[in-house]
Amino acid sequence: MLRASNDVESDLFCVTRTFEMLRDIGSAPNIESARDAALTAAVGADVVMVVMHDELVRLGERSVELGVEMLADVGLPVLLLTGLGDEQTEDFARAALWLRRNVRGVLASDATASEIAAGVRAVRAGLVVIEPRIAQELHQTSRRRPASRITDNGLVRAPDQSPPLSAREREVLGLLAEGLATKNIAHQLGISAHTVKAHVESIFAKFGATTRAEAVAIGVRRGAVLL
Structure with a gap:
């Protein structure tokens, strides 16, 4: 040990x-x-x-x-x-x-x-x-997590949350929850690291978060992230 x-x-x-x-x-x-x-x-x-x-x-x-x-x-x-x-x-x-x-x-x-x-x-x-x-x-x-809702334009809206996360932002948030770094997320999604950072900043703005851990915590609480 x-x-x-x-x-x-x-x-x-x-x-x-x-x-x-x-x-x-x-x-x-x-x-x-x-x-x-x-x-x-x-x-x-x-x-x-x-x-x-x-x-x-x-x-x-x-x-x-x-x-x-x-x-x-x-x-x-x-x-x-x-x-x-x-x-x-x-x-x-x-x-x-x-x-x-x-x-x-x-x-x-x-x-x-x-x-x-x-x-x-x-x-x-x-x-x-x-x-x-x-x-x-x-x-x-997990038991009290409310279900997310799909809006008419295909965007994922977390309960009581506005504006909604886009499908790509939801993917990025899910990978953040797995602990992946920016470059690994970029590689997995086939996009640039700069684009990943832009999505992360957008998630922060929509969630009112300042760190990745906080964004994931909010996502878990609002049903945007599955554990």
């Missing part, structure tokens, strides 16, 4: 002391360093555990992009420990973004040693681990 944090020494000591089959092989102060360490064959990690600090959580969209892009090519399952802030809708949407990529577990930062150990073993075994509060909210959000 490789930790992308130095601030959970006591918890990890309890974990490795209580569960001898788990071995803490080291830590890294940030995601970039964890990526470099995990790519080093000598490290021999099976799981990367990332602890999201409050400052990193507040970065919102950028924290998602950094985490996904930095760890995407490591080839190791990621267990994420994160706080649940006041803006819970965005937190849950962000969790959905992480779970669409190589993140295989999302636990609360106040998880016990037993919960962390169980999470590490589960993701190492190929299972997906979700903090109960996150799982419950995702389920409730």
Whole structure:
């Protein structure tokens, strides 16, 4: 297990002391360093555990992009420990973004040693681990999500939302929800990166959003994004 944090020494000591089959092989102060360490064959990690600090959580969209892009090519399952802030809708949407990529577990930062150990073993075994509060909210959000409406000109209108998203904007928003970067969205849709940025700016304007994570959160809430 490789930790992308130095601030959970006591918890990890309890974990490795209580569960001898788990071995803490080291830590890294940030995601970039964890990526470099995990790519080093000598490290021999099976799981990367990332602890999201409050400052990193507040970065919102950028924290998602950094985490996904930095760890995407490591080839190791990621267990994420994160706080649940006041803006819970965005937190849950962000969790959905992480779970669409190589993140295989999302636990609360106040998880016990037993919960962390169980999470590490589960993701190492190929299972997906979700903090109960996150799982419950995702389920409730899915159940209460109102249906979108197709307007006469073929545009998709999210409930109680004006103006509507175009079909292309809906495609872009869906790919944003999958955590794709601008260049990857452009490649998948066969359009230029400049055009993708224009669509993203249009989505921001229509949703009143300022970050990609916020736009996805609004899209989830209004039924414009399917989890």
